[in-house]
Amino acid sequence: MSIIQADGISKSFQGRQVLSDLSFAIDATDKIGLIGRNGSGKSTLLKLLTGNLEPDQGRIHRAGSTAMSMLDQRPLADDHQNIAILDNPRFLRIETRMRHIEDQMAAAKGPALDLLIEEFSRLQQRLEDEGAYDYRARLARNLAGLGLTEKQMNQPRDTLSGGEQMRVALGRLLLEPGELLLLDEPTNHLDFDGLDWLQQYLLSRQSALVVVSHDRWFLDQVCGRIFELENKRLYIYKGNYSQAMEQKRQERELLDATLNRLTGEIRRQEDVTQTMLSHRKMKSYHSREKVVEKLKDQLAHLQDQVNPDRRMTFNFLPADTKKDRNRLLISAEDLSMAFDRTLFDRVSFELAASDRIALVGPNGCGKTTLLRILLGRQEADSGRLLLYGDPSMASMGQVVDFNHDDQTVFQYLASSFPSTETRIRDRLARFGFREEAMIKQLKALSGGERHRLHLCSLLEQKPDLLVLDEPTNHLDIESRHLLEQALADFHGAVIVVSHDRYFIRTVARSILGFVGHEVHPFTDYQDWYLEHRRLEDQQAGQIAVKAGESPRVAVRRIRARQRQAVTDITQRIKTLEEACRLFEQKAPDKLQDDDYQLYALQLVELEELYQAYIELDEAMADEA
DSSP, X not given: OEEEEEEEEXXXXXXXXXXXXXXXXXXXXXXXXXXXXXXXXXXXXXXXHHTSSOOSEEEEEEOTTOXXXXXXXXXXXXXXTTSOTTOOHHHXXXXXXXXXXXXXXXXXXXXXXXHHHHHHHHHHHHHHHTTOTTHHHHHHHHHHHTTOOHHHHTSOGGGXXXXXXXXXXXXXXXXXXXXXXXXXXXXXXXXXXXXXXHHHHHHHOOSEEEEEOSOHHHHHHHOSEEEEEETTEEEXXXXXXXHHHHHHHHHHHHHHHHHHHHHHXXXXXXXXXXXXXXXXXXXXXXXXXXXXXXHHHHHHHHHTTSOOOOSBOOOOOOOOTXXXXXXXXXXXXXXXXXXXXXXXXXXXXEEETTOEEEEEOOTTSSHHHHHHHHTTSSOOSEEEEEESSOOOEEEEOSSOOOSOTTSBHHHHHHHHSOOOHHHHHHHHHHBTOOGGGGGOXXXXXXXXXXXXXXXXXXXXXXXXXXXXXXXXXXXXXXHXXXXXXXXXXXXXXXXXXXXXXXXXXXXXXXXXEEETTEEEEESSHHHHHHHHHHHHHXXXXXXXXXXXXXXXXXXXXXXXXXXXXXXXXXXXXXXXHHHHHHHHHSOGGGOOHHHHHHHHHHHHHHHHHHHHHHHHHHHHHHHO
16 A cells, blocks of 8 residues: 555756656555765755655645654754753653642642643653653663664763764654654664674564665665666666665666667668758658657757766776785784774784775774784884885774865865866866866865875775775765776775775675774674574673673573574575576576676675574574
8 A cells, every 4th residue: 555656746846846756656565765966956856755845846645644853964953952861851741740630630630630731641642652651761771772872871961972963863753753754864873893783773664764875785685676776767666775786787787779770770760861852852851850860859869868878987007017016015913002992903814915804893892993003103002014015005993084175176176186287177167076066165065075086096006005085985886886887897905994895796806804902803704693693682781791691681682683693594594585586487598797707696695694594503403
């Protein structure tokens, strides 16, 4: 049953059309991923769904009194700012009114007292119906799942970081009742455990969902339909993100073939038309002219469906092929670091010239600190770092600062990338900076624009080591894919911190993972995550026993988590096995190079999942 029906909706801002003639339906059980380039209109569409914006054309029909909850990219609404994190402002207002009624009841008599008692009872029932009496406990569970500590939950709101405030807003929103949940970039500030918790929560929630996210792994796990905004239009695909992209590829192949056929037919008809003209067959000539015009109209309509040129491309300058690809660049020995607590202890590893390493771990474990030590920007408390042959390094952190914020975009790149004006303009255009954007001052750039410009400069270098700290945070899905392609062509070493599991799987050849205060090498993300969760479960059991929880209860909770992990792995195995089966059934002449590469990745992931399943099964059997 549809709870939302949109018919031919369009929206413009200041004369620029953002959305054009969108029609779609949202059913009560839909889990929809809304994707598209930055600026394609995703947030605008969410606001149209809620009624915060009205379409310029078309209509949106909402079934009955469909209740919607929406998380946008602001941390907290104004009415949450001066209250405790675990409190609900709506419930506080009701409780204040009830206390006021109690004061009035003390002096009231007769019919006036009866009215006050009736209102008090109505408000009391409303609190019960809306779950006010266990709200703090339920919110605390949500926030713990999203990665906040009990200490953080009891801090003043303004002492939390922007990311922590966003998690509070998300935790609150998930407790709101409603038939449709709208989430705009909910995964931006979550670590691996928080993502896993949110994924399971959304899958178990019995309501419709529309989520905007650039996290392709998350979209694969949660969504059953994909809505893609492109060229102001909406394209709808069945299945998760990977399945949607396969459908899109097939549709694009068909479109390209149709374009080629039409182009050839137009050339042939134009030749025939010229022949008619040369033979003075004017009636036939005019008839053929109409045929050509009709074909050109069809061609223009189809070309309008083709993606515009990519806004952003990446490439690296050719590497010095004379250098030994297996030479050692860095050796870390017994690095330790602590501030008010231990971050990591006795970390040792080596980095060779061709290594591709993902550094993973929960938020706050010390990943960025370790990168800063590798780059020579911070000293470890103990241990030593050996550099071989003075390797050149290039890096990009989570915050991009420029030395001269008064420079324009063009001036910045011209100073860091000396070349002809034409080449600089071409370079900037490929990173989404065209015309007016080139004369924009650096201080006026958004976070995403600052990262794009820094990457534009960074990727012109030929470093031996490229260090990236959350490089995909400000990139849309297409730009993330392009970065992955560029890193595949890069001939130097890469060490990257990222929470984007799809990006990690594509880019990294090995994992350095934080397990408690230690850092160990792993062959893949899944191996690290199982070890990380195993340690967490062990620590949770110890804490539970200290807190008075019986070992039996602690073991039951750990086993429940293991059973959930088995369920997740089983579901992913089914999805991948089906994808491999579809590949194997295709005729060889219908397959592209990308299909074989994706198939190989899927087989590798399947092997990892089979092993993870066996290990979990054995662990559960040992504890039984």
